[in-house]
Amino acid sequence: MSDSPPAAASAEPSPAPVLAPAEVNLVRPKEPVIGRVTATKSCMRGKSASFIRHVCIDVSGTPLEGRFRAGQSFGIVPPGTDANGRPHAVRLYSIASPSFGEDGAGKVLSTTPKRVIDERTPQREGDDPDDHSLLLGVCSNYVCDLRVGDEVRVAGPSGRSFLLPEDPSRHDYLFLATGTGIAPFRGMLLELLEGPGEACRSEIHLVMGAPYTTDLLYDDLLRDLERKHPNFHYHVAISREARPDGRRGPYVHQLVDERMHDTFGDLLGRDRTLVYLCGLKGMQVGLFPVLAAHGFADAYLEIKDAGLAAMDPRSWEDDDVRKRVRPTKRCMVEVY
Numbered sequence: 405m406s407d408s409p410p411a412a413a414s415a416e417p418s419p420a421p422v423l424a425p426a427e428v429n430l431v432r433p434k435e436p437v438i439g440r441v442t443a444t445k446s447c448m449r450g451k452s453a454s455f456i457r458h459v460c461i462d463v464s465g466t467p468l469e470g471r472f473r474a475g476q477s478f479g480i481v482p483p484g485t486d487a488n489g490r491p492h493a494v495r496l497y498s499i500a501s502p503s504f505g506e507d508g509a510g511k512v513l514s515t516t517p518k519r520v521i522d523e524r525t526p527q528r529e530g531d532d533p534d535d536h537s538l539l540l541g542v543c544s545n546y547v548c549d550l551r552v553g554d555e556v557r558v559a560g561p562s563g564r565s566f567l568l569p570e571d572p573s574r575h576d577y578l579f580l581a582t583g584t585g586i587a588p589f590r591g592m593l594l595e596l597l598e599g600p601g602e603a604c605r606s607e608i609h610l611v612m613g614a615p616y617t618t619d620l621l622y623d624d625l626l627r628d629l630e631r632k633h634p635n636f637h638y639h640v641a642i643s644r645e646a647r648p649d650g651r652r653g654p655y656v657h658q659l660v661d662e663r664m665h666d667t668f669g670d671l672l673g674r675d676r677t678l679v680y681l682c683g684l685k686g687m688q689v690g691l692f693p694v695l696a697a698h699g700f701a702d703a704y705l706e707i708k709d710a711g712l713a714a715m716d717p718r719s720w721e722d723d724d725v726r727k728r729v730r731p732t733k734r735c736m737v738e739v740y
């Protein structure tokens with residue numbers, strides 16, 4: 405069943421990490437405060453079918469100043485009203501900056517919005533079955549359209565569970581991202597490696613999943629960090645570009661599986677390692693059987709069903725993984 409040594413099959417699961425404290429709901433969405441855009445630029449490596457930007461918002465003078473953390477989200481309240489004439493509800497965006505902000509003083513936060521460009525499809529009874537007109541959504545295009553100097557209504561922050569530990573040096577890290585799921589890891593990596601104090605010397609790996617090389621996000625920054633910090637390792641999983649042997653490129657969890665023996669097995673087998681996943685739900689459904697198949701279930705997973713625990717993880721059904729396998733506190737998950 406297991407095709408590599410079950411390095412973490414300890415009797416006692418190792419202790420949960422102590423996460424850094426985080427404040428939430430300092431600004432309620434019903435009473436947003438005004439931020440101001442200080443920068444906006446594409447954060448994609450090349451020309452692509454997607455449009456994803458890095459947008460910086462000055463929140464100085466608001467309750468958010470100095471009080472958001474990498475890994476949290478914040479709210480944006482788009483202008484205008486919904487189909488029922490009510491003001492639009494708040495939308496949550498991942499903070500892409502470290503806790504010390506883009507400016508080093510917690511005054512400017514950033515996020516990674518992706519343009520929504522889609523066709524309408526009937527969602528519920530009564531919807532016009534022939535309506536396939538252009539769907540642009542409400543908020544992400546608004547955020548991508550914002551220009552330097554524009555005001556934007558913001559709220560938050562939110563989230564207390566997807567955070568760096570209080571003492572980062574006590575852990576090693578495996579960050580796994582698909583697409584815009586890189587946002588919190590940009591902030592966390594800058595915090596770990598480029599903060600005001602001494603850089604964290606722990607072993608840190610990031611696996612970034614994207615359809616094509618041109619879709620990689622923050623690629624220049626991540627390559628720079630890898631050059632500057634020998635303890636940081638940046639891996640890319642490019643899913644739609646053929647490999648030399650003609651196979652499709654790997655998904656993130658497939659790359660982890662394929663590189664378990666030479667790269668990830670040793671890292672995952674340490675009691676001090678934390679795993680963070682952010683992005684598409686499919687990555688979680690794919691990763692959990694990989695962790696279990698390599699003997700890491702005790703450390704990172706709670707299998708809520710004895711029958712499932714006894715099975716070869718590689719034969720787990722996706723639905724069983726979704727319903728009956730939960731991450732432990734050493735495996736932090738933000739997926740949609």
Ligand code: NAP
Pocket residue numbers: 477498518582583584585586587588613614615616619641642643644655656657682683684685686687688690738739740
């Ligand atoms: P994307 O570009 O569509 O996909 C990124 C990569 O993931 C592609 O290589 C894609 O491969 C691959 N992928 C697709 N299905 C997969 C599966 N089942 N298992 C593993 N990999 C898979 O990503 P995106 O449009 O940026 O979407 C990112 C997601 O992250 C969104 O759902 C967003 O809401 C979420 N997100 C969450 C947070 C948060 O929780 N805080 C923050 C930011 C983003 P193919 O396309 O080739 O199949």
